[in-house]
Amino acid sequence: MESTRTYQLLTFSDNDGKSWSDAQLMILPRRGVRAMSASIWIDPQGRLWVFWGQAFGVQDGRYGIFAIVNDTPDADELQWSAPRRLGDGIMLNKPTVLSDGDWLLTSSVWKTDNSIKVYASTDQGESFSLRGTANIADPKTRGPDEPMIVERKDGSLWMLVRVQGLAETISTDRGKTWAPVQRSSIKHCTARFFVRRLMSGNLLLVKHGPLDQRVGRQQLTAYNLLYIGAKDCRGFVYAVNDDGKIEKVREMPFNSGYCFLSLDRSGRYLLGASYESGNLDVYRLDAEGLPEEPVDSRNEKKTMAHSVGVSSDNRSVYVPYVKEENAIYQYRFDPETGKLSSGTPANIEIPDAVGPRHLAFHPTKPYVYFSNEQQLGVSAYKIGSRGGLQQLQICAALKTPPAEGLAASDIAITPDGRFLYIPVRGFGKPLNAVFRYAIGEGGRLKSLGMTATDSIPWALGMSPHGDHLFVTSSKQGSLAAYAIDNKGGLKKEASVKIGLRFWDILVLGDTSE
Numbered sequence: 001m002e003s004t005r006t007y008q009l010l011t012f013s014d015n016d017g018k019s020w021s022d023a024q025l026m027i028l029p030r031r032g033v034r035a036m037s038a039s040i041w042i043d044p045q046g047r048l049w050v051f052w053g054q055a056f057g058v059q060d061g062r063y064g065i066f067a068i069v070n071d072t073p074d075a076d077e078l079q080w081s082a083p084r085r086l087g088d089g090i091m092l093n094k095p096t097v098l099s100d101g102d103w104l105l106t107s108s109v110w111k112t113d114n115s116i117k118v119y120a121s122t123d124q125g126e127s128f129s130l131r132g133t134a135n136i137a138d139p140k141t142r143g144p145d146e147p148m149i150v151e152r153k154d155g156s157l158w159m160l161v162r163v164q165g166l167a168e169t170i171s172t173d174r175g176k177t178w179a180p181v182q183r184s185s186i187k188h189c190t191a192r193f194f195v196r197r198l199m200s201g202n203l204l205l206v207k208h209g210p211l212d213q214r215v216g217r218q219q220l221t222a223y224n225l226l227y228i229g230a231k232d233c234r235g236f237v238y239a240v241n242d243d244g245k246i247e248k249v250r251e252m253p254f255n256s257g258y259c260f261l262s263l264d265r266s267g268r269y270l271l272g273a274s275y276e277s278g279n280l281d282v283y284r285l286d287a288e289g290l291p292e293e294p295v296d297s298r299n300e301k302k303t304m305a306h307s308v309g310v311s312s313d314n315r316s317v318y319v320p321y322v323k324e325e326n327a328i329y330q331y332r333f334d335p336e337t338g339k340l341s342s343g344t345p346a347n348i349e350i351p352d353a354v355g356p357r358h359l360a361f362h363p364t365k366p367y368v369y370f371s372n373e374q375q376l377g378v379s380a381y382k383i384g385s386r387g388g389l390q391q392l393q394i395c396a397a398l399k400t401p402p403a404e405g406l407a408a409s410d411i412a413i414t415p416d417g418r419f420l421y422i423p424v425r426g427f428g429k430p431l432n433a434v435f436r437y438a439i440g441e442g443g444r445l446k447s448l449g450m451t452a453t454d455s456i457p458w459a460l461g462m463s464p465h466g467d468h469l470f471v472t473s474s475k476q477g478s479l480a481a482y483a484i485d486n487k488g489g490l491k492k493e494a495s496v497k498i499g500l501r502f503w504d505i506l507v508l509g510d511t512s513e
Helices: none
Strands: 008-010 025-026 033-042 048-056 064-070 084-087 103-107 115-121 129-134 144-151 157-163 166-171 196-197 203-208 220-223 227-229 234-240 246-253 259-265 269-273 280-285 291-298 316-321 327-333 340-348 357-362 367-372 378-383 387-395 406-408 421-424 433-439 443-452 459-464 468-473 480-484 490-497
Touching: 008 033, 008 048, 025 048, 064 468, 084 115, 103 144, 115 144, 196 357, 220 291, 227 259, 316 357, 387 443, 421 459, 433 459
Parallel strands: none
Antiparallel strands: 008 025, 033 048, 048 064, 064 084, 103 115, 115 129, 144 157, 157 166, 196 203, 203 220, 227 234, 234 246, 259 269, 269 280, 280 291, 316 327, 327 340, 357 367, 367 378, 378 387, 406 421, 421 433, 433 443, 459 468, 468 480, 480 490
């Protein structure tokens, strides 16, 4: 109910919501000022925050975010800090904690230019300042906004916004600037939604109805799935629970046997690259997140395609080929239809015997890096305004030329974009190591040396906060954890036996709380 005497109450349940306590806290400002849209949150230090909005009268055109904090939320009697005004607007949703430790909270000054405010704290909530704003250009679609932010695995920020449906925008500079807010391809009614990164590391989206259908305020549905491809053309879909455990949902045939699968940035399409056939296939995901028939397929008359990646703006796709094929193909991607068209040029010219294998995008800047299976180092490229790649550097791992029996494999970048790692495998050679690089200004790399590993280091996994690198060693059958120091160095902290021939690893974790 909209009223000048709106107030907020805090209560709790200790039996999974079966019953609730009497009111523990009442937020009731002086007469003529209303309190509205409260949100509660446990911060990374274990403190309980209560946020709410205030306005003179029903709406005063400025509003304000207020907060109080309790240091011991499990105590019998809660003691609260004095209320603080953090900024303008109505907040509604919980803060997001980024991989670098910054807190971001979003608010809205309804139906105005640059209505969406992004406030940041770099000192665990001691202070907040306005970091950036996002604008909904069409005044007719403006409303309460109710924006939510998640940090993507490449370090960019994805914001969903309530308009007359759903809209979205991207920031590649940690929230300082935002692309124009545009209609999302995810269909939704004019209603609340929820998007969050779970402890499993997967994204959870809660909305009304299927992803590709706009329905009324009904059929609340959650989406959180894992996709696996096999060499024999089988495909598997698993549901990932919040505790990290997985449940098989469906087994299905794919058009090709894929060595690499990747979702587009909207989560509506699944792309697969086949080593045996060289096929690149794009599948639309249905209302339940299951792959349908391919909407597009490409074959460049090459085999040994080893991975596929989609750029942060969801407009470009890159596929590297190893060994004698030795190529990188680039495509323009239509996020509405899933269709591909050849980039300009279609095939990036690269030197002989490089063998680009896997790729990783810089989290905040327009750079993409490829591990070079044959050359053993890293290729660095700048991404142009229409997705075209411009070579910056081919950085060698070794001072001596590559030798038969040595091959690089995976690639990983820290979430802050400072350090990059690739493993080099020694097949019958004594060299097995992870090579370390610093990423400098302009995207260029500087070698930091190497760290020895168990035999045949194959797959890398980066912790969400960028403080640990995980390495599988296929011949030794081990999984090792290395602490990453502030200079990019690696120190082995633990190792466990997991069995032979593990070709990939997915690190699950939570960066949102």
